[in-house]
Amino acid sequence: MGQVVQKQELAVGEVTVMSELAYDANPSLGYTVYLEEAGALIPYLVLTDDYNDSGNTLLLRKHTMDEVRRYHPIEAGATSYYNGCEIDTWLSTEFVSMLSGLNIETSSINITVENTYGASPHRGETEYIDREVFLLSRGEVFTVKQ
Template sequence: MEKKRVKAAAAILAATAAGLLALAAVSGIFIGFVFKLIPYRQPETLNELAYTVDKRNGNTVYIREETAGYQPYLVVDNDYNGDGSVLLLRKYVLDERQSYHTYYQQTAYYENSNLDEYLSNRYLDTLQEELSARIVQSRIEIIAMSAYYGENSDTTQIERKAFLLSYTEMARRGSGYIHEGKPLKYFKDDFTRMKTTDENGKESGWWLRTPSMAGDTVAIAVGSDGRVGFAAVDNYIGVRPAFCLPGDVGIEESEEVVQGEKVYVIR
């Protein structure tokens, strides 16, 4: 009798699981069908181009840099600062690799690091003056200096126009890490998007702003294979600048940037 009850219970559980899977499949198909019914509207502003608004439009805008010409930037989020500002991330690493700090003896503290100084000065100088003037001063969260010495798990906020993304923003939730900012849906939906290349298609690693709490002179970076790892602060690794623009910045299609393609540029 007991065996029959166990078999009956197992059958009920199997049937319930199958039913839930079928319901999930039907719901997914229905949601996908409804989404396709929504008429596609040509985006006219950066906000409409953001991944978190509509995934159907490529989520990429081309920005002219003084030395590298037009470069693609991913339009990652439409409310990064909580004020409707749109987060852009350079699709490829910059040509010039950078160290987190010039000397190994320095700690992996982001504020006023070599990377921070490079992005705030030399990188911004490569952008057109008109565009640079429109960049929003973003409030980014970083690990406080006191946390390096195990005194607490404090973070602090600094304001920057150009900056690096954090380990937390990669939608990573490892134990032992102090969270900086919030996970970005762009990476949460597909973690393989952390992988990138240089402009020529060669796979490349890139720095995050997050230190490794296991050692003062080690920071976190994304490897060329797209996996998160550690690197000494004096290593030269790729850089992917991020910055925010107001959501109402206008965009338009252009056929003059990429041969044979229509792409979006800032109006």
């Protein structure tokens, strides 16, 4: 069974759900939890208790993984499309299986095509995908919430 461990000791009954540890909900509690990944406890930052207004708690793995994963093979005509790319497939299958025993809610993620290489009929289009585990977009990583 998966295991979630809080970074600091809290009084029994003080925290009942992980979203109460979110940095934007209660920064005084700290915001690191440890999830069991393939038998090892790995630190995750609890970023928000309401990702994309879904009510889902967003966790970010504190450290990058040692192994390198590619987005797509480098070849002529390779796309930068996320849905179904190699890293998306790996996250949704192998990585999520390392978190077995945890109840991971599926989030609906909207992907809007803003920049493309060359002319593209898809610029400005939005697609919605459902994922348990996903990479944050560049905009999500570098945008500061006001």
